[in-house]
Amino acid sequence: MSYHKWTLPEEQIFREALVKFGQRWDVIQHSLLPHISIKSMKNKYYQKMHQNLQGGHEDSSVQSRVSDEQLFAIIQNILLQNQ
Numbered sequence: 001m002s003y004h005k006w007t008l009p010e011e012q013i014f015r016e017a018l019v020k021f022g023q024r025w026d027v028i029q030h031s032l033l034p035h036i037s038i039k040s041m042k043n044k045y046y047q048k049m050h051q052n053l054q055g056g057h058e059d060s061s062v063q064s065r066v067s068d069e070q071l072f073a074i075i076q077n078i079l080l081q082n083q
Contacts, residue, residue: 004040014044015079022072045075052078 006014010033017028023045025038033041052074 004036006036006040006044010036011044014041018045019076019079048078049075 013032014028014036017032021027025041028041029036029038
């Protein structure tokens with residue numbers, strides 16, 4: 001499968017879907033973004049998480065170990081701030 005370049009409307013739909021459905025990739029794909037693979041959704045989610053987590057550190061080699069629940073809470077806060 002090839003790389004998917006996200007459009008701004010797709011990103012907005014994805015952010016809203018994350019708030020509503022959480023990490024239920026199959027539900028998001030089936031109901032809102034059927035043309036985007038689950039792998040692309042996960043990549044987008046974790047790429048955004050990594051950027052936001054690393055953004056506050058001067059040394060980009062710093063790594064945090066957080067639970068899935070903490071990651072989800074962080075991304076929800078970020079998405080709500082960007083609305």
